[in-house]
Amino acid sequence: MADLIAQLNETTAFIRKQYPHEPVAGIVLGSGLGDFASQIEIEKELDYRDIPHFPTSTVEGHKGKLIFGKLSGKRVVAMAGRFHFYEGYSVEAITFPIRLMKFLGIKVLLLSNAAGGVNPAHKVGDLMIINDHISFGTLNPLIGKNIEQLGPRFPDMSEPYSKSLIAKAKAIANKQQIPVHEGVYFVVTGPTFETKAEYKMIHLLGADAVGMSTVQENIVAVHMGLPVFAISVITDLGIGHQETITHEEVLRAAKNAEPKLSILFKELIAEI
Ligand code: HPA
Helix, strand or coil, rough: HHHHHHHEEEEEHHHHHCCCCCCCCCEEECCCHHHHHHCCEEEEEEEEHCCCCCCCCCCCCCCCCEEEEEEEEEEEEEEECCCCCCHHHHHHHHHHHHHHHHCCCCCCCEEEEEEEECCCCCCCCCCCEEEECEEECCCCCCCCCCCCCCCCCCCCCCCCCHHHHHHHHHHHHHHHHCEEEEEEEEEEECCCCCCCHHHHHHHHHHCCECCCCCCCHHHHHHCCCCEEEEEEEEECCCCCCCCCHHHHHHHHHHHHHHHHHHHHHHHHHHCC
């Protein structure tokens, strides 16, 4: 485990050599949301496969690039493509890029994902600001010996998503006339979408949306004291309205909603 710190330092040094600036925000682009990268004034791009200790992405719809550049006049680092538990990666591998971004100097982390709506008020293409999560459905990435240098053994999870970033995002959404929901994200491992009974249970347990990412990234960020903002694009509806769900539909719905998410992220970064 001490190795992890050595790996993080090594990768940080590798990146600093090629990109000597400190990004203020880290951004993770979820399934179908990669087009957002075109908003960034790119200064440097690195393929995941060229970055030491980085896992490589395998899922369709994920480009697998770390992008450095300017957004709203601020320096950012964006992951076009993330790593999922269902791909077979260890939790350490999935969360390595998040820890790396903290080592690179980010002050806030913005996460995005495609998710299934289980709240009857949701429609395909809606945005939902995540204000809390339920993480029983996956492995906690902090299991194992705690690395004190990263954070405490028993992190407080009373504010996993920054209230002040949520308030800022809601004010932006209001001003830009972008309708947003706010709610609880339930994580599952995937890769199966949920059965009808599972969607129903997830709703009954108090969640509004369900997806296969984000929570492990959130947990390691909170562990390191990094404020997180996260948003879901509702790409399908788990209860009531929809008979079957495909990955293609998820990607299409996310792509269609991406311009709304772009405005929110851009404006939010302008205010950091
Ligand atoms: N369930 C889980 N993950 C998802 C879904 C879903 O319905 N939609 C997009 N990601």
